[in-house]
Amino acid sequence: MAFDFSQAPLGVLIACPAANVLRIAALASATDGALDYGTVRELRQEVERGVLDDFHPLDAWPELARGLLGEHPSRMLWALRDSGALAVLLPEIDALFGMPQADNQGEMVDIGEHVFRVADQLARMRAPLSVRFAGxxxxxxxxxxxxxxxxxxxxxxxxxxxxxxxxxxxxxxxPEFRDLALLATAELERVHRAAEMRAGSIAALLDRVDAFNQPERFAELMQLCAADYRAFPGAGEIYPKARLMETALRACHELDEDPAQEAASQEERLAACTLAIATALRSMRWSVGEAD
Known part of the structure; x- marks a missing residue:
């Protein structure tokens, strides 16, 4: 009969193979799963002993996914970092700690800590796993x-x-996880920079992320943008760019009611979207050639 790790005492799990180090960290993301100092110390001892050195990433993914889908993903992520497991499994994230970034008010925050806060924000928003992964x-x-x-x-x-x-x-x-993660890397900060007076840039952004043909993926990108904004200390719950982008997208969709748009070229469609967005946002600038 298979061993039920979810019901096992932590001390038993620590004595098990490498996968169980990750299972313990993943279970920490549950509402009542916070790890104490002693458990994290034992996890670190296991990592230092080399239990993860030959562990295949494909075997690690189910536990990482389990933790990301928990109520408090940052608990798993902190357990992985404090035990040294994060540096083994995801050194790219571990390397973010100690790097500064300006928050919404210009104050400095640690990017690694910010990423962990984003994970918790996405959990609060009940985001799907693809968005939590991209986060x-x-x-x-x-x-x-x-x-x-x-x-x-x-x-x-x-x-x-x-x-x-x-x-x-x-x-x-x-593939959809990869596509969203790449899209967020390329476009998240451009969404943050969207402004009412830059209708051309907004139209180009919507076209570039294929918001018209992949509305669900665009909604996921916007969900991640909102989580990134809210994760900065002192930020409010309302993401200022959400309504702007919704208004712009709606203005572009209204063009579909115009029969002339059926024969329009890509360049003509983009120009029409730019004018529609400028009108909807009451903007005076709508040059498609604006700097991004």
């Missing part, structure tokens, strides 16, 4: 930003995209 990785390119540029992270997207690709291949996640 771990859109900042990866900031781990080694040049010191002279800090707290800015010049070209972090260029550095982050191949790292996301590598992690997705490592854990063999579904």
């Amino acid at each position: 771990l990785f859109y900042n990866l390119g900031k781990a080694d930003s040049p010191p002279q540029h800090l707290p800015s992270h010049y070209r972090h997207v260029d550095r982050g995209l191949p790292r996301v690709e590598a992690i997705c291949a490592r854990f063999d996640v579904p």
Whole structure:
């Protein structure tokens, strides 16, 4: 008969193979699953003993997914970091700790800690696993930003995209997980920068993320953007860009009622969307060629 790890005492689990180190960390994400100092110390001893050194990422993924879907994913993530397991399984995330980033008020926050707060925000929002997965990785390119540029992270997207690709291949996640994680890496901060007076940029962004043909994926991207915003200390519950993007998207969809749009080229469609968005947002600027 299979051993029921969910009911096993932590001391028994620690004595089991490497997978159980991850199971203990994953169980910490449950409402009543917080780990005490002694348990985390024993987990670290196991990691230092090398139990994860030859552990295949495909075997780790079910436990990581279990923890991400818990009520408090950050508890799993902190258990992994404090035990040293995060540096073995996801060194790209571990490397984010100690890197500064400006919050919504210009104050400095630790990016690693911010990522863990995002995970909890997504749990509060009951986000699907694909969004919770993407929420771990859109900042990866900031781990080694040049010191002279800090707290800015010049070209972090260029550095982050191949790292996301590598992690997705490592854990063999579904294609839709990979696509959303890559999209968030490339576009999340552009969504944050969206402004009423830049209708052309908003139209280009909606086109670039294929919001018209993949509305569910766009909704997931917006959910992650909201979680990122709310995870900064002192941020409110209302994400300011959500209504702006909803208004812009609705204005573009209203163009579908115009029969002339059926024969429009891609360039003509984008120009029409830009004008529609500018009108809906009462903007005076709608040049498609605006800087992003």
